[in-house]
Amino acid sequence: MMTENENNTLTLTALNRLVRDAIEEQLPMRYWVTGELSEVRSTSVGHCYIELVERNEATGELTAKARGTIWSRVYSLLRPYFMEQTGRDFGVGLKVLLQVKINFHELYGYSLDVCDIEPAYTLGDMARQRMLIIKRLTDEGVIELNKELPFPLLPKRVAVISSATAAGYGDFCDQLNNNIYGFRFGVKLFQSPMQGAKVEEGIIAALNKIAYEIDKWDVVVIIRGGGATSDLSCFDTYDLANNCAQFPLPIITGIGHQRDDTLLDMVAHTRVKTPTAAAELLIHTMLQQAERLAMLQQSIPETVKRRITDERTRISSMLQKLPLSVALMMQRQRHRLDIWEQRLQASSPERILAKGYTLTLCDGQVVRSASQLSVGKEIVTRFADGMAESKITEIEKKK
Amino acid sequence: MQEQEYTYTTAIERLEEILQKVESGTEEIDNLYKLLKEADELIKFCRTRLYEVDEEVKSLLDSINEPQA
Numbered sequence: 001m002m003t004e005n006e007n008n009t010l011t012l013t014a015l016n017r018l019v020r021d022a023i024e025e026q027l028p029m030r031y032w033v034t035g036e037l038s039e040v041r042s043t044s045v046g047h048c049y050i051e052l053v054e055r056n057e058a059t060g061e062l063t064a065k066a067r068g069t070i071w072s073r074v075y076s077l078l079r080p081y082f083m084e085q086t087g088r089d090f091g092v093g094l095k096v097l098l099q100v101k102i103n104f105h106e107l108y109g110y111s112l113d114v115c116d117i118e119p120a121y122t123l124g125d126m127a128r129q130r131m132l133i134i135k136r137l138t139d140e141g142v143i144e145l146n147k148e149l150p151f152p153l154l155p156k157r158v159a160v161i162s163s164a165t166a167a168g169y170g171d172f173c174d175q176l177n178n179n180i181y182g183f184r185f186g187v188k189l190f191q192s193p194m195q196g197a198k199v200e201e202g203i204i205a206a207l208n209k210i211a212y213e214i215d216k217w218d219v220v221v222i223i224r225g226g227g228a229t230s231d232l233s234c235f236d237t238y239d240l241a242n243n244c245a246q247f248p249l250p251i252i253t254g255i256g257h258q259r260d261d262t263l264l265d266m267v268a269h270t271r272v273k274t275p276t277a278a279a280e281l282l283i284h285t286m287l288q289q290a291e292r293l294a295m296l297q298q299s300i301p302e303t304v305k306r307r308i309t310d311e312r313t314r315i316s317s318m319l320q321k322l323p324l325s326v327a328l329m330m331q332r333q334r335h336r337l338d339i340w341e342q343r344l345q346a347s348s349p350e351r352i353l354a355k356g357y358t359l360t361l362c363d364g365q366v367v368r369s370a371s372q373l374s375v376g377k378e379i380v381t382r383f384a385d386g387m388a389e390s391k392i393t394e395i396e397k398k399k
Numbered sequence: 400m401q402e403q404e405y406t407y408t409t410a411i412e413r414l415e416e417i418l419q420k421v422e423s424g425t426e427e428i429d430n431l432y433k434l435l436k437e438a439d440e441l442i443k444f445c446r447t448r449l450y451e452v453d454e455e456v457k458s459l460l461d462s463i464n465e466p467q468a
Contacts, residue, residue, distance in 0.1 A: 153407055153408055154448060184450070292411065300434075301435060304434070304435050307424060307431060308431070
């Protein structure tokens with residue numbers, strides 16, 4: 001074919017120009033395209049070069065790839081807008097929806113000029129990723145584990161994970177050490193980056209260090225100073241959430257943001273907004289115990305005192321009743337004695353003798369029967385006022 | 400129960416128990432003195448745990464300035 005018509009031979013430039021013309025003619029519009037950022041590189045003059053890929057959902061293998069450019073005049077607006085909307089820096093790994101114009105250059109080939117971005121798509125994807133992680137943690141039964149730990153009554157020994165340079169750590173220590181109640185805390189910093197790609201690795205390493213000397217600590221506090229617009233996606237990873245959820249000490253987070261909770265906040269035992277609030281939580285816990293102790297210190301002796309007073313009242317009322325009942329008892333006894341006395345008097349021999357009866361004795365014995373006597377015996381007759389002796393001359397018995 | 404076996408948590412629990420006993424009014428008067436004495440000791444113990452710098456915390460405070468590994 002080529003030999004038939006040499007004039008049909010094209011230079012590469014000419015061929016590429018044909019491709020370019022065809023593309024410009026056939027694909028003149030701007031197109032919305034979805035993809036994953038596999039490379040993001042910004043230049044000193046403010047342009048940004050990206051690589052956009054698509055993967056097979058199941059295998060992760062690449063199925064399509066394109067280079068792209070965001071010119072500085074676009075990127076300078078697009079980047080802050082994207083950050084503000086999604087809370088994430090425009091970077092590798094994100095799923096994005098971009099408006100592009102197809103470009104073909106004779107030397108550089110096929111590439112996409114990015115004109116616009118739709119952050120809602122990325123947000124949707126982030127939310128979906130988050131949901132997947134939450135579901136996985138739930139299925140594995142770990143999501144509530146840290147929350148289920150009992151919070152120490154006296155959280156005095158505090159292992160802090162933060163970055164030493166962060167203002168948040170200083171605020172935390174100031175708040176804790178200058179508490180007006182005089183509580184003393186032992187605080188040690190376990191350093192970790194608190195922003196960027198190294199956060200997950202750093203926090204997990206710090207947790208491992210704490211776990212190594214777990215008996216020394218009551219509670220773990222993960223804090224970071226402000227920066228409401230900074231990228232929080234580093235606190236949203238599965239490994240970090242999983243490690244924190246399963247950590248054997250309760251974790252308090254105060255990573256200084258106003259947005260929705262991160263996954264780290266979600267699995268932590270207690271979530272507060274700021275480092276200062278984390279310190280206040282610890283102080284407040286101590287204060288609760290101080291109040292409880294003061295209550296016990298007051299109410300135990302008071303209750304005992306009341307009990308003793310009650311008993312005293314009982315005794316004194318008994319004492320009041322006692323004389324009366326003693327008097328009553330004595331009176332009753334006296335009455336009984338009187339009756340006895342009367343009876344006794346009524347039956348005394350003197351009274352009988354005085355009435356004119358006499359008592360006969362023989363040989364010192366009281367004589368009750370005539371048969372006790374015999375003729376010739378001497379008897380003594382006792383009267384009330386004396387006695388007489390006689391001799392028996394005759395005995396006559398009743399028939 | 401021996402005092403040295405107590406933790407703050409178990410000491411506080413025992414105090415609550417003592418309070419309940421004396422409040423119920425069923426405890427023998429003879430035992431009240433003993434309970435009161437025990438409560439006093441427990442409160443001292445808890446107070447120490449709450450406010451004093453125990454050895455562990457002290458060693459922590461000392462180690463703050465140590466360089467990190």
